[in-house]
Amino acid sequence: MTKLRLDGVVKRFGANTVCDGIDLEVEAGQMVCLIGASGAGKSTLLRCINLLEPIEEGAIWLDGEDISIPGLDPQPVRTRIGMVFQSFNLFPHMTAAENVMLAPRRVHGQSRDELMPKVEELFRRFGLGDRLHHYPDQLSGGQQQRVAIVRALAMRPEVMLFDEVTSALDPQLVGEVLDVLRVLKEEGMTMVLATHEMGFAREAADKVCFLKDGRIVEEGPPSQIFGAPEREETRAFLARTLK
Amino acid sequence: MTKTVSLAALALALSAGSALAEAHAACAEGLTLEDGTLTIATGNPAYYPWVMDDTPESGEGFEAAVAYAIAAEMGFEAENVTWVRSSFDEAIQPGAKNFDFNLQQYSITPEREEIVDFSVPYYTAPMAVLLAPGVESEATMEALQGLKWGAVGSTTAVPMLTDVIQPEQDLLLYGDNADVNAAMGAGQIDAALFDLPTAMFLSAVMIEGSTVLGQFAAEGEGDQFGLLFEDGNELKACADAAIAALEESGELAAIEAEWLQSATGIPLIE
Amino acid sequence: MTEARTRGPLPRTRRQIYEDRLRRRSLLIAGGSTALVFGALFLLIPLAPGWEKVQRVFFNGEVFARTLPGLLEAFVLDVAIFAWSVPMIAVLGLLVALARDVSNPALYPLRIFATVFTDVFRGVPVVLTVYLIGFGIPGLGLPRPWNSPYIWGTVALVLTYSAYVAEIFRSGIESVHASQRAAAQSLGLRDKDVMRYVILPQAIRRVVPAQMNMLIALQKDVALLSFIGPVEIFRQAGVYKSLMANFTPYVGAALIFLAVTVPATRYADYLLAKQRRQRS
Numbered sequence: 001m002t003k004l005r006l007d008g009v010v011k012r013f014g015a016n017t018v019c020d021g022i023d024l025e026v027e028a029g030q031m032v033c034l035i036g037a038s039g040a041g042k043s044t045l046l047r048c049i050n051l052l053e054p055i056e057e058g059a060i061w062l063d064g065e066d067i068s069i070p071g072l073d074p075q076p077v078r079t080r081i082g083m084v085f086q087s088f089n090l091f092p093h094m095t096a097a098e099n100v101m102l103a104p105r106r107v108h109g110q111s112r113d114e115l116m117p118k119v120e121e122l123f124r125r126f127g128l129g130d131r132l133h134h135y136p137d138q139l140s141g142g143q144q145q146r147v148a149i150v151r152a153l154a155m156r157p158e159v160m161l162f163d164e165v166t167s168a169l170d171p172q173l174v175g176e177v178l179d180v181l182r183v184l185k186e187e188g189m190t191m192v193l194a195t196h197e198m199g200f201a202r203e204a205a206d207k208v209c210f211l212k213d214g215r216i217v218e219e220g221p222p223s224q225i226f227g228a229p230e231r232e233e234t235r236a237f238l239a240r241t242l243k
Numbered sequence: 244m245t246k247t248v249s250l251a252a253l254a255l256a257l258s259a260g261s262a263l264a265e266a267h268a269a270c271a272e273g274l275t276l277e278d279g280t281l282t283i284a285t286g287n288p289a290y291y292p293w294v295m296d297d298t299p300e301s302g303e304g305f306e307a308a309v310a311y312a313i314a315a316e317m318g319f320e321a322e323n324v325t326w327v328r329s330s331f332d333e334a335i336q337p338g339a340k341n342f343d344f345n346l347q348q349y350s351i352t353p354e355r356e357e358i359v360d361f362s363v364p365y366y367t368a369p370m371a372v373l374l375a376p377g378v379e380s381e382a383t384m385e386a387l388q389g390l391k392w393g394a395v396g397s398t399t400a401v402p403m404l405t406d407v408i409q410p411e412q413d414l415l416l417y418g419d420n421a422d423v424n425a426a427m428g429a430g431q432i433d434a435a436l437f438d439l440p441t442a443m444f445l446s447a448v449m450i451e452g453s454t455v456l457g458q459f460a461a462e463g464e465g466d467q468f469g470l471l472f473e474d475g476n477e478l479k480a481c482a483d484a485a486i487a488a489l490e491e492s493g494e495l496a497a498i499e500a501e502w503l504q505s506a507t508g509i510p511l512i513e
Numbered sequence: 514m515t516e517a518r519t520r521g522p523l524p525r526t527r528r529q530i531y532e533d534r535l536r537r538r539s540l541l542i543a544g545g546s547t548a549l550v551f552g553a554l555f556l557l558i559p560l561a562p563g564w565e566k567v568q569r570v571f572f573n574g575e576v577f578a579r580t581l582p583g584l585l586e587a588f589v590l591d592v593a594i595f596a597w598s599v600p601m602i603a604v605l606g607l608l609v610a611l612a613r614d615v616s617n618p619a620l621y622p623l624r625i626f627a628t629v630f631t632d633v634f635r636g637v638p639v640v641l642t643v644y645l646i647g648f649g650i651p652g653l654g655l656p657r658p659w660n661s662p663y664i665w666g667t668v669a670l671v672l673t674y675s676a677y678v679a680e681i682f683r684s685g686i687e688s689v690h691a692s693q694r695a696a697a698q699s700l701g702l703r704d705k706d707v708m709r710y711v712i713l714p715q716a717i718r719r720v721v722p723a724q725m726n727m728l729i730a731l732q733k734d735v736a737l738l739s740f741i742g743p744v745e746i747f748r749q750a751g752v753y754k755s756l757m758a759n760f761t762p763y764v765g766a767a768l769i770f771l772a773v774t775v776p777a778t779r780y781a782d783y784l785l786a787k788q789r790r791q792r793s
Contacts, residue, residue, distance in 0.1 A: 050699050079701030089696035093714045102710055103700035148696075155700060335758040337566035355758035358570055391657075396739075396748050397755035415662060415742030416752065425644075426742055429651035430660050474566070 003028040003190045004049070004159055008058035009068075011041075011048050011214075018044045020214035021058065026159070026207075029188045031181075033201040035225075036211035037237065042194035043086075045211075046161045049192065050083045062159070079107055082152030086164040088144040090136040096123070096147045097132040100154045107155070115154075122150045126180055142173030149180055160184065162193040178204075198241060202226045210234045270481040271317045275343050281319040283310050284342035287328035290420065291444050292502050293348060299326045305440070305502035306346050309365050312494055313470075316485030331397055334471055335359055343478055344470040348438065350399045351469045361469035362482045365495065368438035368466045369458040370403055371509065373445055375427035375434065376452030382512045384408065391415070393423050393432035399466050400436035403459075408436075424450050438466050440503045447504075457512040569759075576761040580753045584765050587749035591735045594667060594745070598731065601671045606678030611708070613683060627679070634676035639734050643669040647741035666738035674731050681723045685716035722788060725781035729774050746770075 004026040011019040019041045026032050034042040047053045049060060051067065051074035060068040067077045090099050100119050104110045123129050126146045136144055145165055152160060162181070166174045178200050184191060185204060195201055201208055202222045209219040210233070218231045229235045276282050285306065288297045295303035302311045302321070314324045327342050334345050335358055344362070351361045372380075372387065380386045388410050394400040396416035404414055415432055417423045420441065426432045427450055437445065439458050446453045470486075472479045489495040525533075558564060612620075612627035634642065646669040651660030658664075689712050697707040739748035746766045753762035 047695075052695055052698060074698075075701055075703060078699055081699075083696075083699040085692060085696060087692060089692045091693065091697070091711055091715075093718065103697075103702055106703070106706045106710065107701045151700065331755065332760075335570065336760070337563055337570045352756060352758075354756055358758040393742065396744075396752050399756070401752050402756060414744055416739070416744050416748050417742060418740060422648075422740065425648040425652070426662070429648045429662075430655070430657065431648075431651055431662055431742060 001028045002026070002061075003030075003063065004192070005061040006045075006049070006058065007061070009045070009048060009055050009060065010057035011044055011053060012056050018214050019048065019055070022211075022214070022216055024209065024216065024219075026190060026192060028190050030206040031185050031191045031193065031204060032207045032209065033205040033222075034192065034194045034209050034211055035196070035198065035201060035237075036217075040211040041214040042211055043163050046083065046163050046192065046194055049159075050081050050161055051077055052083075079103075079155055080157055081159045081161060082155060082157035083161040084145070084148050084152050084163065084165050086167050088136070088141070088148045088168070090144055090148055090151070092136050095133045095135055096128065096139065099136070099147060100151045103151070104154050119150075119154065122153060125183070126150060127176065140173060141169045142176045145169065145177050146180055149177075149184075153184075159190045159192070162191065162195070164194050164196065166195070166197055196241070198226070198238070210237065212237070270484065271319070271478060274476075274478040274481070276341070279319075279323055281314050281317065281324050282327060282341070282343045283314070283324060284327045284329040284334070284340075284345035284347075285310075286347035287330065289328075289347065290441070291448065292440055292504075303502075305366070305498060306348070308498045308502060309489075309495070310346060312489055312498060313365075313482060313485045316488055317481050340473045343476075344472050344482060346468070346470050348441075348466075348468050349471045350466040352399065359474055360472040360476060360479050362472070362479055363486050364467035364469050365486050365489075366468045366499065368440060368468060369460065370400060370436055370466065371439040371442035371458040372456040372512065373435050373437055373442040373450070374454045374456050375430070375432060376450065378433045380434065380456060382457040382510050384512070387434070387512070390433040391431070393417060393426050393435040395419060395423060395435075395437075398437075400438075404436055420445060420449070427453060439509065443504050443509075455509055457510040459512050571760045571764055573759055573761040576753075576757055576759045577765050580750070580757075580762040581765050583753070584746050584749055584762060584769060587744060587746040588766075588769050590743060590745040591732070594663070594670070594735045594738060594743075595732050598667055598670050598674070598735075599728065601667075602674045602678055602731070605671060605675035607682055609675055609679035610682035610686065613679070614686065616704075630672075631676045631679055634673045635680070637673075639669070639673050640737055640740060642673050643737050643740055645669075646672070647738070662738070662742040666741050666743065670731065670734065670738070674727060674734075678724060678727055681720050681727065682716065684723075685720035686712055688719055689715045719788070722781050722785040725777065725784060729777050729781065732774060732777070733770065 002025050004024075006022055006024040009019050009022045010017065022041075022045060024032070034045065036042055044053060048055050054070070055068055058068070059066050062077065062080065090096075091102070094102065097116070097119055100122070101110075101112060101115045104115055105112065120129075120132065123132055126149070128143060128146055128150070131139060131143055131147070136147070139147065145168075149165075165181075166177050169177065174197070178197065181191070181193070181200075182204060193201075193205075205222050207219060208222050208225040209216045210225060210229075210231075211217065212233050218225065218229060218234045224230075225234065226238065229238060271281070272278075283299070285294060285299050289299060289304070289306070290297075291304065293304050293306040295301060295307070299307040299310065302308055311321055311324065314321070329342060329345055329347075331347075334340075334349075335355070346365075348368070349355075349361065351364060355361070372382075374380060378390070380390060387408055390410060391412050392404055392408070392410045393415045394404055394417070396418065401414070401416065404410065415426060417426060420437075423432070423435045424445065427435070434456070435442075439455075442455050446455050470479075470482055472482075486495070559568075561567075609627045609630055612623045613631070615621075615624050643666055647662050647665045650665050650668075651662075693711055693715065694707055697711040698704075702711070736745060736747035739745050739751075744752075746769060750762040750766040754760055
């Protein structure tokens with residue numbers, strides 16, 4: 001079943017075309033990795049899917065419903081699509097638990113008491129058990145990013161978007177965040193990642209898309225993209241990256 | 244009309260001055276800022292009826308006329324009088340002054356006399372109550388205490404209000420007559436305390452509909468206006484002599500009669 | 514590392530000995546030069562020919578002692594006006610700051626109003642606003658007590674300071690990085706919740722030191738209300754000055770102001786420095 005579909009998505013900033021007609025299908029429970037050089041349009045594409053950026057042309061479908069109609073209220077859509085950012089973007093004035101509970105309380109009207117057991121459970125599952133009442137600046141990068149993931153999960157989204165979530169982390173902290181992604185995949189979460197972690201993409205992705213200059217140059221299972229890329233650009237990119 | 248009358252007065256003052264000039268000329272010699280010239284300061288702006296149209300050079304208005312009369316007594320021709328402007332603060336701050344004497348309704352008080360020198364008084368002003376438009380009151384102390392009072396903060400009306408009248412409500416104090424006028428216009432005060440000539444001027448010219456309720460007896464509560472000198476200025480003795488001579492000759496009373504409205508008819512407040 | 518620390522004081526390194534010596538030397542020089550300058554001021558100024566007169570008119574102990582109680586009493590009014598103005602300024606300033614950022618087209622007039630409001634009240638001297646509002650609005654014919662200069666003087670201060678405070682709040686709002694807004698939006702929060710729970714708490718915290726400086730300025734500008742009647746400390750000092758022909762009451766008033774504003778200024782500086790340390 002197709003969970004998310006993009007048809008010819010075009011995103012421009014002024015004269016600069018960042019996404020130039022992108023088609024993409026994501027099946028329910030799939031993990032799709034977007035790879036490509038910085039500036040290829042991966043992050044912008046994720047922001048478009050979450051309706052943080054309006055698109056110029058094309059359409060985005062979630063469960064067969066066009067969510068890119070101009071003028072559509074983005075808020076209900078965003079509750080169904082979670083997003084995690086490269087720089088964590090935790091709210092610095094709130095504790096980890098408050099970060100996680102804010103949206104469920106405000107959007108779903110759930111109470112703190114009702115949420116707390118679930119939040120505690122999520123924190124335990126992702127190795128954050130004793131960090132509930134810490135402020136972001138008291139946490140390591142890896143812990144902050146895991147809190148950010150828990151924060152997005154607390155809204156019970158149908159799709160999760162990850163925008164280079166390990167790029168700002170020290171190398172020894174990358175693994176703990178990738179472990180979380182593996183767990184989510186096992187649980188059947190539909191995920192789209194923009195990532196530079198080629199090893200992880202190769203091992204865990206169901207589908208890998210190589211972007212260049214706002215277009216998907218090549219897509220396929222990781223074995224194809226990493227093992228036998230068909231396009232010259234893909235080969236050149238991988239040769240540079242995996243050197 | 245006023246102009247011709249006042250010019251006549253000026254001429255009178257000058258002729259009287261020249262007759263006595265010789266007697267007093269020696270007195271002021273070498274004591275003025277500039278030899279042969281008398282430099283007099285007044286307020287900025289200077290108000291009716293003390294100075295007409297804010298031009299003391301015309302000799303019109305009570306203080307302008309008094310100044311020229313004193314100058315003449317001291318042996319200065321009218322053209323040898325120059326005017327400068329000064330605020331109250333400039334007059335009392337330490338350091339050299341840019342005037343020989345300063346007149347702008349300075350009330351003589353013992354505290355002020357510790358810092359500056361005053362001549363003998365050239366006028367004694369009774370305090371008077373100015374009622375805001377539409378306000379009525381009896382001229383009794385008891386009725387006055389119930390009013391909302393205002394005054395100009397730099398005048399001796401303030402101690403008079405706080406010590407003698409003792410109103411029931413807070414006093415409101417202002418920077419100058421114009422602000423008192425504005426406060427009356429805004430209905431913020433019922434009454435204000437001024438020296439009588441100022442009160443009469445304000446009610447007649449500046450604040451339409453306001454009335455002078457009454458005056459306090461000049462003795463005791465009255466304000467004596469004196470010329471202000473820098474502390475220790477020896478010119479003071481000449482000015483005192485000049486004022487005394489003007490008083491004796493009746494000229495001071497004549498100037499007062501010409502420029503200050505008759506206070507008769509303004510009831511006394513007991 | 515930790516082990517070494519718990520073992521007791523280590524012998525001082527060469528560097529520490531060197532730095533201690535430097536510190537002692539600069540302390541000595543600073544103390545010496547300060548003593549020299551102040552000593553010279555205290556000894557030389559009284560030698561000036563006009564000193565005696567200046568002292569009598571500005572620093573007259575007798576006048577000071579006589580007027581200080583009255584000045585303190587008048588200062589209570591300053592404090593009261595300050596105290597009731599501050600909450601109103603905070604609320605109005607925040608509302609104006611928010612109104613300047615509304616995107617709803619129906620509220621566009623509000624946005625224009627807020628922009629004009631900040632431009633006008635920041636551009637007009639406070640004294641003029643105090644006069645215009647303090648005399649002008651009651652002059653329209655309001656009955657007592659609604660024409661009180663206390664009310665309208667306060668309104669003038671609140672309007673003026675709200676304009677400044679609004680701009681500071683706005684700079685605080687703009688200083689919160691766009692990624693915070695994006696993160697909040699991506700969670701499905703409504704715009705008003707994004708502002709209320711995510712942006713504003715951070716923005717307000719950041720501008721506390723700047724707002725402290727506004728409070729200090731306000732404490733001084735309260736004196737401007739004296740122009741329209743209220744006898745606060747500045748006017749009271751003026752009355753004493755006129756009666757005694759002596760500026761010492763102003764010096765007394767200044768000292769009272771300083772007693773309040775210097776600690777406040779130090780505290781604001783401390784907050785600023787703390788914030789700078791946290792950010793770096």
